[in-house]
Amino acid sequence: MIAGRYLRARRKEAFISVIASLTMVGVAIGVATLIVVMSVMNGFRGELLDKILGLNGHFTAYPIESQFTDYKETVAALEEVDGVRFAVYFVEGQVLASGQGSSSGVTVRGMDEENLRKLTLLYNGAEQGGFDQWDQSRGVAIGYRLAQTLGVGIGDQVQIINPEGTMTPFGSTPQIRSYPVNAIFNLGMVEFDSYFMYMPLEPAQDYFKLVDEVLKPGMGPLDPLATDAEIDAAYQRIPRASAAEIFITDPDAVGVMRERLQAASGVRPLILTSWQERNQTFFSALQVERVVMFTILSMIILVAAFNIISSLIMLVKDKSADIAVLRTMGATRGSIMRIFSITGTAIGVIGTLVGFVLGLIIASNAEAIRASISNFLGVTLFPPEVFFLSSLPSRVDAVEVTVVVSMALGLSFLATLYPAWRAAQYDPVEALRYE
Incomplete structure (x- = not known):
């Protein structure tokens, strides 16, 4: 209940609530971006494999002797x-x-x-x-x-x-x-x-x-x-x-x-050449690109997690008197930690859920969105001469989406630990001395 009250905006706490909202948006953008990019890269690799292996076999056999x-x-x-x-x-x-x-x-x-x-x-x-x-x-x-x-x-x-x-x-x-x-x-x-x-x-x-x-x-x-x-x-x-x-x-x-x-x-006797040997450099580059893109885009969620820390620290500073009153009423340090942990985690959970839904919607309609933007701007996005394919493929991988969501929730929870611990260390006497 108390954590929910701290999340809701009041006139004198409007600035902190705005920061919390922006942090929530940052988490959502990070999660959605990761889901969309990984889905497009999955679709790109899968579509290339389907096309290449649809005409060229998994093995090419050449005669000898x-x-x-x-x-x-x-x-x-x-x-x-x-x-x-x-x-x-x-x-x-x-x-x-x-x-x-x-x-x-x-x-x-x-x-x-x-x-x-x-x-x-x-x-x-x-x-x-x-x-x-x-x-x-x-x-x-x-x-x-x-x-x-x-x-x-x-x-x-x-x-x-x-x-x-x-x-x-x-x-x-x-x-x-x-x-x-x-x-x-x-x-x-x-x-x-x-x-x-x-x-x-x-x-x-x-x-x-x-x-x-x-x-x-x-x-x-x-x-x-x-x-x-x-x-x-x-x-x-x-x-x-x-x-x-x-x-x-x-x-x-x-x-x-x-x-x-x-x-x-x-x-x-035949000389056998596999599809992996024929396309080793190309698909190795795709795999490296997937790992690099995942690492870079994960930084968006990491930045949002640091924003959770900063917004919670500001909230703790603003609520120092409330913390002191709660402590004098019998609230334990653990209770104070739980209040601020729930507050910060709620920001991460809401942002992650919004990003999850938004990412799935965009990933499922990637080609339609690309075509609409191309028609509106009058330019060709992802030209087929460069990207080999005539459309923008997208394949959502449930395992990767689960990893992204779990990472976002985990970082959101870890980001709340330090501000919640600082709130629990407040001395009621010192906090109320000048009230």
């Missing part, structure tokens, strides 16, 4: 390993893509429709066109940002140029071919939407010359005068793949799954 001609058998054996969701094989190469007067370097991946269907992020990400009858289409699929760069749409021709073309007596000539655009996808990640192009597997194998033609078993030397039909009948085509992507159930179980994949029976 011989050409990757047994890619279908290898992928089938990999999918039998416990903990593997699925695996896909593909052809990959770097080319220059040209459209309506503009060019851009792109990565071309050749995949058949069966494997494309496994990549649900890509298969369902087609905004225009689609992947139906993909193997028979002889066209390409490009990201919407790449389509804007090249100035092409559905049905337009895209010319791709490979510098490692046909060998002639005068050297290598670039290989130039044109393909119609059959699909334009939007994955929400700048890297994929700007620099990736997909085409059916067989045309990609032909384009990158990953098809070996060897004589069929039992065929002798060909007649120099043999017709084209006889030559085609004597040779068999053996296509190759560049590598395979392996998608596992638990992305963090890289060490265990590497051993299982390498020990899998029936799998040829």
